[in-house]
Amino acid sequence: MNELTLFDSIFNNMLSEANPNVFYRTASVPKVDVKEDENAYTLEMELPGRSEKDVNIELEHGNLTISSKIEEVEDKEEKKHKAKWILKERRTSSFSRRFTLPSDVDGENITANFKNGILTVMMQKKAIPAPKKISIEALWCRLLNFFYRKLILPASLVLQKQNKYMIF
Numbered sequence: 001m002n003e004l005t006l007f008d009s010i011f012n013n014m015l016s017e018a019n020p021n022v023f024y025r026t027a028s029v030p031k032v033d034v035k036e037d038e039n040a041y042t043l044e045m046e047l048p049g050r051s052e053k054d055v056n057i058e059l060e061h062g063n064l065t066i067s068s069k070i071e072e073v074e075d076k077e078e079k080k081h082k083a084k085w086i087l088k089e090r091r092t093s094s095f096s097r098r099f100t101l102p103s104d105v106d107g108e109n110i111t112a113n114f115k116n117g118i119l120t121v122m123m124q125k126k127a128i129p130a131p132k133k134i135s136i137e138a139l140w141c142r143l144l145n146f147f148y149r150k151l152i153l154p155a156s157l158v159l160q161k162q163n164k165y166m167i168f
Contacts, residue, residue, distance in 0.1 A: 028093070028095070029095050029097065030045045030046050030047055030095060030097070031045070031046050032044065032045045032097065038125075039124065039125055040122055040123055040124045040125055041101075041102070041105065041122075041123040041125070042120065042121070042122055042123075043064075043099070043119075043120070043121040043123070044118055044119070044120050044121075045066060045097075045118070045119040045121075046117060046118060047068070047114075047117055047118070047119050048117040049070075049117070050068055050070065050117070051114065052114035052119075054068050054069075054070055055067075055068045055114065055119060056068065057112055057121065059101075059107055059110060062100060062101050062103075062105075062107070063098055063099065063100055063101070064098070064099045064101055064110075064121070064123075065096060065097070065098045065099075066096070066097050066099075066119070066121075067094070067095065067096035067097070068093075068094060068095055069092070069093075069094035070092060070093050070094070071092050072090075072091040072092055101123065104125045104126050104128075105123045105124070105125060105126070106123070106124045106125060106126045109123075109124035110122065110123050110124070
C-alpha cells in the first residue's frame with residue numbers, strides 16, 4: 001500500500017462537505033495534502049494561527065499522529081476595561097489527525113518543519129534491497145557432495161589418524 005490511510009477523513013469530510021447546510025462543525029480539522037515520489041512521502045498540513053510550539057507529532061506502531069491544542073490566554077487589558085463579551089467562539093481550539101503509514105516508510109527517518117502556517121512532514125522510504133541471485137545446483141553435484149561428506153571425508157580422517165595417506 002503506497003497511500004496514507006486517513007482514519008478521520010471519512011467522518012470529517014462526510015459530515016462537513018456532503019451537505020454544509022445540514023451539519024454544523026464546531027471544530028475545524030486542518031486540511032492535508034500528501035504526495036509521493038520515488039524516495040519519500042510528503043505530508044503538508046495547513047495550520048494558520050499556530051506555531052511549531054503548538055503542534056505535537058508522534059509516531060507509534062506505524063501510526064503518525066499530529067495534534068494541537070490552543071488554550072485561551074487571559075488578556076490583562078480586558079480586565080482593566082471590564083469589557084463584557086457578547087459572543088466568544090475563539091477560546092480554545094484543538095485537533096488530532098492520525099495516519100497509518102505505508103510499510104515502506106522508514107520510521108527512523110521522518111523530519112518536520114513549520115513555515116508560514118504550513119507543517120511539512122517528510123517521510124523517507126526504506127531502501128529496497130537488491131534482488132539476491134540464488135544458484136541452482138545440478139542433482140549430480142548434490143549427490144557428489146553427499147558422498148564426499150558421508151563416505152570419503154570420514155574415511156580420510158580415519159586414515160590420517162592412523163598416519164596413512166590417501167591419494168586421490
